[in-house]
Structures are given as C-alpha cells and as structure tokens.
Amino acid sequence: MNFFKQTLSSLTGSSIPYTIKEKVVDPQSLNPTDVERNSIWTVYDGINPKDNNPVSIFEFNLRDPANQIKTALARNAFKKLKMIKHPGVVSTVDFFDNDSSLYIVTEKVIPLLTYLQEEVSDDAKVNGVYQIAKTLSFINDSCHSSYLNLNIYNSVVVNAQGDWKLFGFELVSDADQTDVFAYKESMPGFREFAPPEENRTVKADSFRLGKFIFSVFDSSERNLPSRLVPIIKRLSGNNANVRITPTQYIKELEGWHGENPIIRFNEEIAELKFFSDADKLSFFRQQLPSYLQYETSFPVGFLNYKLLPELISQYNQLSKTAAGxxxxxxxxxxxxxxxxxxxxxxxxxxxxxxxxxxxVSCFCSTDRAVRLILLTHLPEYHSFFSDSEIQSQIFSNLITGFQDTNFMIRETTLKSITIIIDKISVKQVNQDLLRILAKSQMDPKPSIRVNTLILIIKISSKIYSNSRNNVLITALAKSLRDSFTPCKMAALHGFETLRGEFSMEEICSKVLGHLAIALMDKKSTKVRKEARRIFQVYLEAVESHAGDLDDYEEDEDAEEREFYKKFGPTVQQAEPEAAPTETTSNPEVQSLWGAVSKLASFGGSGQMNKDFNNSTPDLTSSVPSTPAAQPQSQVPILEQPVKADAWDTGDGWDDGDDGWNQNDEVEIVKETKKISISRKPQPIPTHKRPIGAKHSGLKLGAKVNKPKPKLQLNLKADDDKEVEDGWGDGW
Structure with missing residues (x-):
C-alpha cells in the first residue's frame, strides 16, 4: 500500500516540495491551443510553501513514449537555464530531475500569446520587444551562443511585473555543440520562424527576431510603428550577409527607445536603489508624477508589482528620517x-x-496630510480589513480626527465613519461614537452638523434599545432647532424614517411637540410644508390608534367611593327598619350620602365630629396607644381627646362658614404632650356676606412661619352667608 501511495504521488507530481495547482498548458490536450500545440512542457500554477509566493512549474514526462524524441531538447533547456542568468531570462527557483520527470520551477509567468490576447498598448509591445532583443544580444555576445528558438508560442513568457522573459532554451547551443541542433525538427513550431539557411549563427536569431516582432504586432505591417518597418526588413531579409544582429537593432533604435516612457521609467526604477537621498526625493516629487500620466500605457502589473515594491522599500527607509x-x-x-x-x-x-x-502604522501618525490621504482612500481599501481589524486597529485612531481643529479633517473623518459603520461594534458605537457625535452636532461648520445627524440616523439600529428612542428624539429635536435649513430638513426626514421606532406615548408627549415648533419656522417655507406633512402623518397614526381603543367610559366616582371604603368611618344606621326611598335604595348612594351627612355635623356634637377628631393619632405622645383598648370600628383615639363642642357652632356648616372661626386658637404644648383648643366668644354678625364672596380665612401661598415650641393660630371667620359653588342648583 505504501509503495502504491509513493508511486501515485510521483505520478501526480506531488513528490516535489511545491503545491501544484491547476494546469495551465497541456500538450496532450484533445483540443490544444496554439501554445499547447507548440510546447513540450506541461505547465502548472503552484505555490512555494516557504514563502507562499506563486510560482510556475514546468514538467516534462520522461516516461511518455511520445516524448522520447524530445528528451534531449528538454534536458538541454534544463541545463542551459541553470547556467545562463540574466534579467531577461526567466527567473528560476528550483530544478528537480528524477526517474519520471524533469521539473523547472520559475517565477509566476504566463505564455506571451496568452498575454497578448488582452489589450496591450504599442508602447508596452515596443518595450517587450526591446527586452527580448537585449536578452538575445546577451546570449549572442556574452554567452557566445545562439538561441535558435525565438517564436511567439513557447519561447517567451511574461511575469507579473509585465516583463517579457526568454524561456525556451531547448535549442540554445554554442559553436562547438552539434548534437542538440540535430533534434531541431522535433521542436514544435521550429520551421515557422526558421531562416532559409541551415546554420546556427547569430544571423539566424536576427531572422527570428524580425519574424517575432512582426507576429507581436498582429502580423500586419499596418499595425507596426513606422519606425520599425525598415528595421524589420533588415532583420528578416533572406540574405544573411545584410542582416543586422540583435545588438545592432538596439543601437540603431537607441534614440527611439529613449523616447518610450515605459522603457525610460523601467530603467530609472532599476537604478533607483543607487540614487542618493536627494535624487530619490526629486524622483518621487517630480519625475514620478510625469511618468504616471502614461499609466494606461504601462504593461499589466508593471505599476503594482514593479513600482509598488520599490515605493514600499523607499517609504520604509524614508519614514525613519522624515521627522521634522x-x-x-x-x-x-x-x-x-x-x-x-x-x-x-x-x-x-x-x-x-x-x-x-x-x-495601520499611518493611522497612528499625527500628520494631517497623511491622515487626509488615509481617509480619502478609505472607501477603496476598507473591504480588505475584517471587522475585528477595523475595531482594534483603525477605529480608535480614526475618531481622533473629530477633535482636529481643521474642519476638513473633521468632515472627512465623519464621512469615513459612515463607510465603516457596519464593521464597528455595538459597544464602540454606544460608549465612544455617540458621545463624539453629540459634540459634533454643535460643530461650527453646518455641513458637519447635517452629516452628523445623518450618521446618527444610520446607526440607530446599533444604539442600545433602552436608550435608543431618547437619543434619537433628542438628536432630531436639536437639529430641528438648528439655524441651517438643510439640517432641519434632515431632522424632518429622520422623524419620517424612524416613525416606526417611537411608541404612541412618545409620539404624543414628545414628537408632536417638536414637530409643532417646525410648523412655525420663520426662515423657510419648505421646512414648514415638510413639517406639516410629517406632523399629519404622526397625527393620523395617533388617531388611528385611538380609534382602535375600546368604547369605555370610566366611572368618575369610583375612586372617591374607594377612598371612603378604605379610610372613611363606619356609618351606623339610626333606623335600620326605615322604609327604603329612591335615594337610599342604592347601597353605594346610601353609603355616600351617609358620609356626607356625617360631614354636615363637622364642628358640632355629632358622632362624626368625634370620629374625625379621634382619627388623627397624637403625634406628640411618647406612649404608643394600645390597639386592644381601641374600638374596632374607629381609628386609634388620642390620649388627650378634644372636646366635642370645640368645633360646634350649632348647625354643622355654621352659616356657610368652613368650620374655622376668626379667633380660633390652637395651642400645642410640647412639654405636656397635649393639644388644647380655645375659642373666644364672637359676636353674631348682623349682616350677611354677599353671594359669591370669597373666603378670607386660609389663603394658598400665604407665608408660614417656622414652628415654635408654642404656636397659636388665630383664624378669623368670614361672613356666615352661604357661598355659591358655581355649579348652579344642580348640587
């Protein structure tokens, strides 16, 4: 079983220490593309487990009988790629040679023909051809070899930076090597770009270069840049003696290449690491913006994978010395x-x-320009951050912008919060953000006040439920009183949007009152009209709710009867066998009028007088009364009972008076713990008080002196004439 697993692992390519993913080029495909038809390598996308960087894996199956004639070609490419190193040659990462396969692991690349299927500018194509010509010149002049396999199908690949690199080294040989060239016919696509002569000289590479350039520009002279037309004729002529070499091609077009912004920019990026600090500052401040105006012409990936890493490297160095x-x-x-x-x-x-x-590190910076850049680009990069990263690494530093004295920072910070609000926790909203927004509602800049209210409305669902409505109504009401008309309109819109959040009690007691103020807005007719419309919406909701309530009228006397039932004295029937009348037939009415009749004897000698006098406990007594000694039908009796006739004037109401006479005195003596009431004789008035005259005895709001150990109240009685109650004869 273990042997079977090892064999299967070897066959699937997992024997190499790289993660092999999807297949990109398959020469054995039933429906091969032009690239697959002209390749001897099976190409996979892969991952380098050491750094998780993407790679390309080229595999040649040594056990496939169809590959036996091509094995010498594959082994020659395997060998030459190890030996020849140049920026124009594909960067190799690893090589593996076992009994079943050859593996070449390179940087992540795609075939040139696949790359050209996307939209590529002429400047980018000229730059690519220039890179290939320089690499051929290096192989011819420095390595004293011939490449002999340049074509558009399998010899050139493009990396993530947009650089064109040579790969197909199957036929690379020097002047002393004769065995490999013998297998040239086994190389797919060899004849399509081969020169008429049968040799391995540099002039063969010149011919192939001319054909290659022509293919890059869609095999049409019409699509060729005018400067290249005569050069291609000199490269791909049938007479080898008059052909120019790749090195001559570069020299003759040196000025023209120097005008290409991509070529110039590419060379400056490569030399940037050797610049002085002053030159680097000059490049980033002056040259770089001028190059970026050609951004649409740059190769795909050039800015992201070539310029960007260099920018990051220079930024890390410059940030250490930029302070001050x-x-x-x-x-x-x-x-x-x-x-x-x-x-x-x-x-x-x-x-x-x-x-x-x-x-993340830049958010800790106090530099306003840096902060403004971060906030401006936040809509573009916030999706790369998880909720937890926003909450722990961004939010706390971001909200410090609300305290900045520069209104642009405050306003941009406020707008940024609306972008990441869904990633902020409920706790941060309630404990940090709401407190800040309350202050921001009073910002001097009107637009900040408007956007603050809009944000409060947006985060309403994250406000704690026990305080949500109070916060919302308070914020909306504050904005409704703002002097800035758009702020008032935003508040009215908020009331309309949040209508379903408020209870009927809140609508009646708070919301309608705030809206009513807007009905009388002195500055804007638009505000008044909108307030009227929204007020009507709320009012209709209240009326609809009221219409759904049960038809019920509360008994107005129920509470009064309940009071007498609990606290009133017991009513004793003097004549229990008396015939019932219309008034006493109802027990409730009988009880009520019984209580009233007792009240009529207030101040006289009746039992009701005694009961009421005895219903108040002696607050000055030091000895508590004994419940067992009290009558069951009455409240506790004072230790020192008041005389029954102290309040009595003869008829219970005392000729319309209220029971208090002008010269009545109440004396409280703390030393003896007693209450004594003395009454001075008063002359009987000879005239009657006019109807409707008011009492002049006790007055509401009268000044009350502080209690003294001994206090006397002299109360003057008004005229004895009856006082009209204002309700007519109905009582």
Whole structure:
C-alpha cells in the first residue's frame, strides 16, 4: 500500500516540495491551443510553501513514449537555464530531475500569446520587444551562443511585473555543440520562424527576431510603428550577409527607445536603489508624477508589482528620517498616496502582506496630510480589513480626527465613519461614537452638523434599545432647532424614517411637540410644508390608534367611593327598619350620602365630629396607644381627646362658614404632650356676606412661619352667608 501511495504521488507530481495547482498548458490536450500545440512542457500554477509566493512549474514526462524524441531538447533547456542568468531570462527557483520527470520551477509567468490576447498598448509591445532583443544580444555576445528558438508560442513568457522573459532554451547551443541542433525538427513550431539557411549563427536569431516582432504586432505591417518597418526588413531579409544582429537593432533604435516612457521609467526604477537621498526625493516629487500620466500605457502589473515594491522599500527607509523635515514629509505623503492607489489593485493576499501594515502604522501618525490621504482612500481599501481589524486597529485612531481643529479633517473623518459603520461594534458605537457625535452636532461648520445627524440616523439600529428612542428624539429635536435649513430638513426626514421606532406615548408627549415648533419656522417655507406633512402623518397614526381603543367610559366616582371604603368611618344606621326611598335604595348612594351627612355635623356634637377628631393619632405622645383598648370600628383615639363642642357652632356648616372661626386658637404644648383648643366668644354678625364672596380665612401661598415650641393660630371667620359653588342648583 505504501509503495502504491509513493508511486501515485510521483505520478501526480506531488513528490516535489511545491503545491501544484491547476494546469495551465497541456500538450496532450484533445483540443490544444496554439501554445499547447507548440510546447513540450506541461505547465502548472503552484505555490512555494516557504514563502507562499506563486510560482510556475514546468514538467516534462520522461516516461511518455511520445516524448522520447524530445528528451534531449528538454534536458538541454534544463541545463542551459541553470547556467545562463540574466534579467531577461526567466527567473528560476528550483530544478528537480528524477526517474519520471524533469521539473523547472520559475517565477509566476504566463505564455506571451496568452498575454497578448488582452489589450496591450504599442508602447508596452515596443518595450517587450526591446527586452527580448537585449536578452538575445546577451546570449549572442556574452554567452557566445545562439538561441535558435525565438517564436511567439513557447519561447517567451511574461511575469507579473509585465516583463517579457526568454524561456525556451531547448535549442540554445554554442559553436562547438552539434548534437542538440540535430533534434531541431522535433521542436514544435521550429520551421515557422526558421531562416532559409541551415546554420546556427547569430544571423539566424536576427531572422527570428524580425519574424517575432512582426507576429507581436498582429502580423500586419499596418499595425507596426513606422519606425520599425525598415528595421524589420533588415532583420528578416533572406540574405544573411545584410542582416543586422540583435545588438545592432538596439543601437540603431537607441534614440527611439529613449523616447518610450515605459522603457525610460523601467530603467530609472532599476537604478533607483543607487540614487542618493536627494535624487530619490526629486524622483518621487517630480519625475514620478510625469511618468504616471502614461499609466494606461504601462504593461499589466508593471505599476503594482514593479513600482509598488520599490515605493514600499523607499517609504520604509524614508519614514525613519522624515521627522521634522518638511520636504521628506511631503515626499512621504506622495508615496503613501501611490502605495494605496496601486495597492488596492493587488489580490487580497498580496494586499494583506504588503499594504495593510503600512496603512495601520499611518493611522497612528499625527500628520494631517497623511491622515487626509488615509481617509480619502478609505472607501477603496476598507473591504480588505475584517471587522475585528477595523475595531482594534483603525477605529480608535480614526475618531481622533473629530477633535482636529481643521474642519476638513473633521468632515472627512465623519464621512469615513459612515463607510465603516457596519464593521464597528455595538459597544464602540454606544460608549465612544455617540458621545463624539453629540459634540459634533454643535460643530461650527453646518455641513458637519447635517452629516452628523445623518450618521446618527444610520446607526440607530446599533444604539442600545433602552436608550435608543431618547437619543434619537433628542438628536432630531436639536437639529430641528438648528439655524441651517438643510439640517432641519434632515431632522424632518429622520422623524419620517424612524416613525416606526417611537411608541404612541412618545409620539404624543414628545414628537408632536417638536414637530409643532417646525410648523412655525420663520426662515423657510419648505421646512414648514415638510413639517406639516410629517406632523399629519404622526397625527393620523395617533388617531388611528385611538380609534382602535375600546368604547369605555370610566366611572368618575369610583375612586372617591374607594377612598371612603378604605379610610372613611363606619356609618351606623339610626333606623335600620326605615322604609327604603329612591335615594337610599342604592347601597353605594346610601353609603355616600351617609358620609356626607356625617360631614354636615363637622364642628358640632355629632358622632362624626368625634370620629374625625379621634382619627388623627397624637403625634406628640411618647406612649404608643394600645390597639386592644381601641374600638374596632374607629381609628386609634388620642390620649388627650378634644372636646366635642370645640368645633360646634350649632348647625354643622355654621352659616356657610368652613368650620374655622376668626379667633380660633390652637395651642400645642410640647412639654405636656397635649393639644388644647380655645375659642373666644364672637359676636353674631348682623349682616350677611354677599353671594359669591370669597373666603378670607386660609389663603394658598400665604407665608408660614417656622414652628415654635408654642404656636397659636388665630383664624378669623368670614361672613356666615352661604357661598355659591358655581355649579348652579344642580348640587
């Protein structure tokens, strides 16, 4: 079983220490493309487990009988790629040679023909051809070899940076090597680009270069740049003696190549590491913006994978020495802007690895220009951050912008919160953000006040439920009183949007009152009209709710009867066998009028007088009364009972008076713990008080002196004439 697993592992390619993913080129495909038809290598996308970087894996199956004639070609490519190193040659990572297969692991690349299927500018094509010509010149002049296999199908690949690289080294040989060239006919596509003569000289590479350039520009002279037309004729002529070499091609077009922005930019990026600090600052502040105006002409991936890594490297170096230097700080801002601009185009895994740490560190910066760049680009990169990363690494630093004295920072910070609000926790909203927004509602800049209210409405679902409505109504009401008309309109819109959040009690007691104020707005007819419309919406909701309530009228006397039932004295029937009348037939009415009749004897000598006098406990007594000694039908009796006739004037109501006479005195003596009431004789009035006259005895709001150990109240009685109650004869 173990042997079977090892064999299967070897057959599937998992014997090499790389993760093999999808197949990109399959020469054995039943429906091969032009690339697959002209390749001897099976190509896979893969992952390098050491650093998780993407790679390309080229496999040649040694056990396939169809590959036996091509084995010498594959082994020659395997050998030459190990020996020849140049920026124009594909970067190799690893080589594996076992009994079943040959493996060449390279940087991540795609076939040139696949690359050209996308839209590629003429400047990018000229730059690519220039790179291939320089590589051929190196092989011819420095390696003293001939390449002999240049074509558009299998010999050139393109990496992630947009650079064109030579790969197909199957026929590379020097002048002393004769065995490999003998297998040239086994190389797919060899004859299509072969020169008429049968030799391995440099002039053969010149012929193939001319054919290659012609194919790159869609095999049409009409699509060729005019400067290349005569050069191609000199490269691919049938007479080998008059052909120019790849080195001559580069020299003759040196001036023209120097005008190509991609070629110039590419060379400056390669030399940037050798620049002085002053030259680097000059490049990023002056040259770089001029190059970026040709951004649409750059090869796919050039800015993201060639310029961006260099920007990051230079940024890390410059940030260590930029403190206090205004020029360096300005350059840093330019670099940060470009880093984010190009970084957002990266795949998520590349962004997390290279761009995210820079953004997080920049949020800790106090530089306003840096902060403004981060906030401006936030809509573009916030999706790369998880909720937890926003909450722990971004939010706390971001909200410090609300305290900035520069209104642009405050306003941009406020707009940024609306972008990441879904990633902020409920706790952060209630404990941090609401407190800040309450202050922001009073910001001097009107637009900030408007956007603050809009944000409060947007985060309403995250406000704690026990305080949500109070917060919303308070915020909306404050904005409704704002002097800025758009702020009032935003508040009215908020009331309309949040209508379903408020209870009927809140609508009646709070919302309608605030809306009513807007009905009388003095500055804007638009506000008044909108307030009237929304007020009517709320009012209709209240009326609809009221219409759904049960038809019920509360008994107005029920509470009064309940009071007498609990606290009134017991009513004793003097004549229990008396015939019932219309008034006493109802027990409730009988009880009520019984209580009233007792009240009529207030101040006289009746039992009701005694009961009420005895119903108040002696607050000055030091000895508590004994419940057992009290009558069951009455409340506790004072230790020192008041005389029954102290309040009595003869008829119970005392000629319309209220029971208090002008010269009545109440004396409280603390030393004896007793209450004594003395009454001075008063003359009987000879005239009657006019109807409707008011009492002049006790008055509401009268000044009350502080209690003294001995207090006397002299109460004057008004005229004895009856007082009209204002309700007519109904009582």
């Amino acid at each position: 230097d205004s020029q360096k700080q300005e350059t840093l801002c330019t670099m940060i802007n470009l880093i984010i601009k190009f970084g957002i185009k990266l795949p998520p895994e590349d962004f997390h690895k290279t761009i995210k740490p820079i953004i």
